[in-house]
Amino acid sequence: xxxxxxxxxxxxxxxTRRLDGRDLIYIDRHVLHELxxxxxxxxxxxxxxxxxxxxxxxxxxxxxxxxLPGRGDDSNPQGSxxxxxxxxxxxxxxxxxxxLGDPEQGISHVVAPELGMVLPGATxxxxxxxxxxxxxxxxxxxxxxxxxxEHVLATQVMALKxxxxxxxxxxxxxxxxxxxxxxxxxxxxxxxxxxxxxxAVEYAGAVVRASPIEAxxxxxxxxxxxxxxxGLVAPDDTAFEYLAGRPFAPEGPAxxxxxxxxxxxxxDEDAVFDHEVTIDCDGLEPQVTWGTDPSHTVAVTxxxxxxxxxxxxxxxxxxxxxxxxxxxxxxxxxxxxxxxxVFIGSCTNSRLLDLEAVAAIxxxxxVADGVTALIVxxxxxxxxxxxxxxxxxxxxxxxxxxGESGCSMCAGxxxxxxxxxxxCVSTTNRNFEGRQxxxxxxxxxGPAMAAAAAVTGRITDVxxxxxxxx
Amino acid sequence: xxxxxxxxxxxAPLLDDDVNTDQIAPVMPGRALKPNYAELLFARxxxxxxxxxxxxxxxxxxxxxxxxxxxxxRNFGCGSSREAAVWGLLAFGIxxxxxxxxxxxxxxxxxxNGMLPVVLPDETADAFAARVxxxxxxxxxxxxxxxxxxxxxxxxxxxxEIPEADRLRLIEGLDDxxxxxxxxxxxxxxxxxxxxxxxxxxxACDRRLTNGRIG
Numbered sequence: 311x312x313x314x315x316x317x318x319x320x321x322x323x324x325x326t327r328r329l330d331g332r333d334l335i336y337i338d339r340h341v342l343h344e345l346x347x348x349x350x351x352x353x354x355x356x357x358x359x360x361x362x363x364x365x366x367x368x369x370x371x372x373x374x375x376x377x378l379p380g381r382g383d384d385s386n387p388q389g390s391x392x393x394x395x396x397x398x399x400x401x402x403x404x405x406x407x408x409x410l411g412d413p414e415q416g417i418s419h420v421v422a423p424e425l426g427m428v429l430p431g432a433t434x435x436x437x438x439x440x441x442x443x444x445x446x447x448x449x450x451x452x453x454x455x456x457x458x459x460e461h462v463l464a465t466q467v468m469a470l471k472x473x474x475x476x477x478x479x480x481x482x483x484x485x486x487x488x489x490x491x492x493x494x495x496x497x498x499x500x501x502x503x504x505x506x507x508x509x510a511v512e513y514a515g516a517v518v519r520a521s522p523i524e525a526x527x528x529x530x531x532x533x534x535x536x537x538x539x540x541g542l543v544a545p546d547d548t549a550f551e552y553l554a555g556r557p558f559a560p561e562g563p564a565x566x567x568x569x570x571x572x573x574x575x576x577x578d579e580d581a582v583f584d585h586e587v588t589i590d591c592d593g594l595e596p597q598v599t600w601g602t603d604p605s606h607t608v609a610v611t612x613x614x615x616x617x618x619x620x621x622x623x624x625x626x627x628x629x630x631x632x633x634x635x636x637x638x639x640x641x642x643x644x645x646x647x648x649x650x651x652v653f654i655g656s657c658t659n660s661r662l663l664d665l666e667a668v669a670a671i672x673x674x675x676x677v678a679d680g681v682t683a684l685i686v687x688x689x690x691x692x693x694x695x696x697x698x699x700x701x702x703x704x705x706x707x708x709x710x711x712x713g714e715s716g717c718s719m720c721a722g723x724x725x726x727x728x729x730x731x732x733x734c735v736s737t738t739n740r741n742f743e744g745r746q747x748x749x750x751x752x753x754x755x756g757p758a759m760a761a762a763a764a765v766t767g768r769i770t771d772v773x774x775x776x777x778x779x780x
Numbered sequence: 781x782x783x784x785x786x787x788x789x790x791x792a793p794l795l796d797d798d799v800n801t802d803q804i805a806p807v808m809p810g811r812a813l814k815p816n817y818a819e820l821l822f823a824r825x826x827x828x829x830x831x832x833x834x835x836x837x838x839x840x841x842x843x844x845x846x847x848x849x850x851x852x853x854r855n856f857g858c859g860s861s862r863e864a865a866v867w868g869l870l871a872f873g874i875x876x877x878x879x880x881x882x883x884x885x886x887x888x889x890x891x892x893n894g895m896l897p898v899v900l901p902d903e904t905a906d907a908f909a910a911r912v913x914x915x916x917x918x919x920x921x922x923x924x925x926x927x928x929x930x931x932x933x934x935x936x937x938x939x940x941e942i943p944e945a946d947r948l949r950l951i952e953g954l955d956d957x958x959x960x961x962x963x964x965x966x967x968x969x970x971x972x973x974x975x976x977x978x979x980x981x982x983x984a985c986d987r988r989l990t991n992g993r994i995g
Contacts, residue, residue: 322978325970326963330945330954334963336970338981346862348813359957362967366984391813406986425986432981439861439885455863455885457892457956465960467967503798504855507884537858539884557988560980568980603798624797624853631796721860723807730829740859742802744824 312578314475315544316510319450319575323433325467332469337452338432339366340462341418342405345373345723346437348395350460351403359464364404366466368427371396371410372417373723377686377713383410386724403463416689416715419443419657423527424691426556430545430572435462440657440739442533445542446526447549448575450510452540473539474508474584477577479515482592487773489667490525491659491737491756493517494532495597497589499607506538509585512577513543517591523552524663531658532739535604544576596772598644599741599754601632606741608644610759610771616640635743636751637731644769647753650732652683652764653746654757655713656720659737660688662695664757669701671761671772677709678767684726686713708765719746735763782894783953787875788922789848791912791932792838799852800859801886805868821868839872843917847872851905851912852879857886866893876923878930878940880905896925896950898940911935925951 313321325334340363342350347369354361361367374389375381384390393410400407408415414425418436422428423444430448435441441453452468454461462468480493498505511533518526526543533541543549550569553559560568595609606629608615617629617640633640638647654660654668665687677683685705687693693715696702702712719726720738722745728734730749737760741752753769762772805820825837833840839847850869856879857865866889869877876896890897900908911934912921921932925947930938948954975982 326966328959328963330949330959332945334960334967336967336974339984357957359961366982368984388810388812395813427984429980431978437861439859453861453885455861455866455889455892457863458888461957461960464957465964465967466971467960467963469956469960503858504881504883507855507881534859534885537855537883557986558984559987561987564980568978571978603800628797721802721807722809723811725809727809740800740802742800742859744806745802748824748829 312581314577314581314583315448315512315542315575316450316473316475317581319431319433320472322431328469332471334467335433335470336467337435337462339368339422339427339434341422341427341434341436342367342369342459343373343418343436343438344371344392344396346456346459348392348399349456350463351399354460354463361403361405361463362466367405367463369396369400369405369407370418370421371408371415373717373721375410375716376724377716377718377726379714381410381714389724412690413694414689414691416691417657417660417717419527419531420660420688420692423447423523424556424689426553426559429553429559429568430549431575435468439534440531442540443527443531443657445530445533445540446523447553448542448545448572450540450542453534473510475512476506476509476538476585476587477512477514477583479586479588480513480517480591481515481588482517482590484517484591484594487758487776488594488596489756489758490521490529492594492597493589493591494529495599495604495607495754496594498532498536498604500589501536501587503535503603503605504537506533506536509538511538511541513541515588518543519546522663523549524661527661528658532604535739545572596756596759598759598769600636600638600644601629602635602741602743604739604741604754606632610645610769612644614638614640614642614644645771647733647769648767649735649763649769650681651728651734652681652760653719653734653736653738654684654760655686655688655718656738657688657717658739659757660686660692662692664737665692665696665701667758668761669704671758671776672708672710672765673704675708675765677764681764681767683709683764684711684713684719686718687715690715710764722746735760735769781953781955784875784894784896784925784950786922786924786926787848788920790844790846790917791849791851791915791921792844792847792917793851793909793912794838795851795853795909797854798858799856801857801862801865802859804857805862805864817864817867818871820864821872848874849876849878849921849923850874851909852877854880856882858883861885861889863889863892866890866895870895878905878908891946891949892956894950894953896923898923898930898942900938900940904938907935908938
């Protein structure tokens with residue numbers, strides 16, 4: 311019977327069906343972070359349950375870690391107890407921790423791919439809803455809560471119901487300055503924030519095939535924002551080239567054996583999906599969110615929609631509430647809106663590809679007066695590489711804060727937050743009320759769009775800025 | 781985990797669609813390793829900028845101070861997978877949610893903690909919500925998980941569906957990890973088989989430390 315990519319990975323990892331009908335799916339790699347793992351360690355130890363496979367488990371400090379250069383354990387006093395508990399829990403349980411000061415510390419979803427911990431056809435779990443990011447390499451990744459994290463530590467399996475199959479084909483070609491971030495926001499706008507619920511999403515089509523791995527990671531990252539728990543891209547030569555030689559990837563005969571296996575993973579020609587959606591990317595413009603969930607998205611050339619034109623009463627009410635929070639009126643053009651803050655970072659857009667795109671816009675320009683602009687690389691490795699290429703100098707000379715790696719202002723768990731009523735242009739994944747600080751008005755965009763906003767002090771069509779037009 | 785059989789209590793309406801876990805359990809400045817989860821619940825909506833209580837927020841209203849049931853809208857609990865969203869609701873005293881649908885992560889976290897998520901068809905959910913609003917905390921509603929029935933002021937009993945395995949898990953208060961640990965032998969057999977078939981999956985070695993050898 312023809313199978314999808316997800317079916318193949320699922321079947322290969324099915325240990326057994328539990329009494330209650332759930333499938334026990336083996337987890338090949340488990341990456342923890344300090345916000346949730348300490349709690350799970352404590353419960354596990356109270357129940358006297360050992361960690362089954364510490365050798366397949368890794369940990370990072372990312373959610374609460376300070377981004378201030380020269381940071382220490384106590385730079386963010388609120389994060390300090392989380393980080394210390396993570397360190398002690400990792401040591402007690404024999405888990406390798408990429409700690410503060412480690413040359414490879416960073417956001418789990420950035421670190422795991424760049425070290426080659428993520429492999430095509432493998433399963434991956436992180437106690438974070440953006441675990442789906444690493445699907446960009448063809449892995450089947452699951453976010454989870456704290457009890458499920460404890461479950462994986464104790465058993466190395468997750469008890470899951472098999473998701474339905476959704477394929478999103480992105481056809482055509484992305485124009486200049488249009489990225490997979492814009493594509494992802496467009497998909498969410500079309501499907502809605504719960505349109506993917508119950509599905510595993512396979513991203514396919516010409517645009518996906520032509521995208522480098524970093525861009526695929528960005529695309530998969532936003533899968534949860536349409537309510538789907540996981541999303542992935544079939545592995546191909548782009549993925550294999552990315553992985554070859556990375557520290558945790560196999561090598562020699564094992565690499566050849568793995569490669570032969572990975573080439574059989576893509577969905578069979580005649581595999582059946584429960585639902586299919588095609589997005590035409592010719593003519594796709596840079597996207598900007600105007601409201602308080604990621605489906606509240608329009609093109610940068612667009613205007614804030616009018617709730618009066620929406621029939622569904624509940625959607626209309628939500629739009630009115632969003633506009634009130636955002637301080638926007640229906641019909642306002644997005645381009646030209648004055649902004650106060652720019653944040654470039656997070657598991658969505660903090661990799662070298664993103665920082666290069668930012669540098670291309672920022673080079674020779676300055677952060678606009680009155681704008682606070684932060685760039686926080688996704689990992690210490692990204693930071694080092696960016697510095698080797700001189701990007702940090704471009705950023706600093708333009709007036710950006712150049713931080714140490716972590717989740718930072720994505721959720722503000724480390725104290726990096728905006729101020730009430732600030733309009734913040736952000737490369738992150740959630741524009742929820744209060745997420746970046748009480749009263750902060752978040753507009754999600756891609757990295758070059760964020761750079762354009764920083765240097766002009768307004769939401770700006772980066773295509774216009776890059777073309778040199780006034 | 782506490783077993784769930786019959787729950788009788790005040791029902792409060794929080795009917796917005798797409799209520800996310802950043803609203804339910806925000807990452808607040810000053811959050812401790814072990815926060816007061818009851819305080820954390822809807823912390824931003826429940827308090828005004830100056831820190832005083834917002835009297836307009838539903839769970840701050842005196843008639844809902846003892847709420848045990850929450851009537852919700854569509855896609856409640858979307859966003860982050862943080863389990864603190866469920867812990868906050870439990871700490872407040874809520875044991876059952878009744879709405880048009882729940883986000884996947886949130887629903888899983890409910891089942892892990894003895895919280896009953898009841899999904900009703902849109903029209904039924906709207907009718908139930910209207911009864912909750914009309915009752916305004918003056919009389920309790922009852923959720924009977926054994927009989928899969930909701931009852932209370934303002935109308936007839938409402939039958940609801942829930943997957944049988946989820947129902948049993950809540951009724952029996954089953955420990956999910958314990959359930960899976962019964963399969964330890966099969967897990968070990970899978971590992972042994974995979975170590976032969978796809979050895980790279982069963983060995984996560986940093987080649988810089990292992991000198992290139994796997995396994």
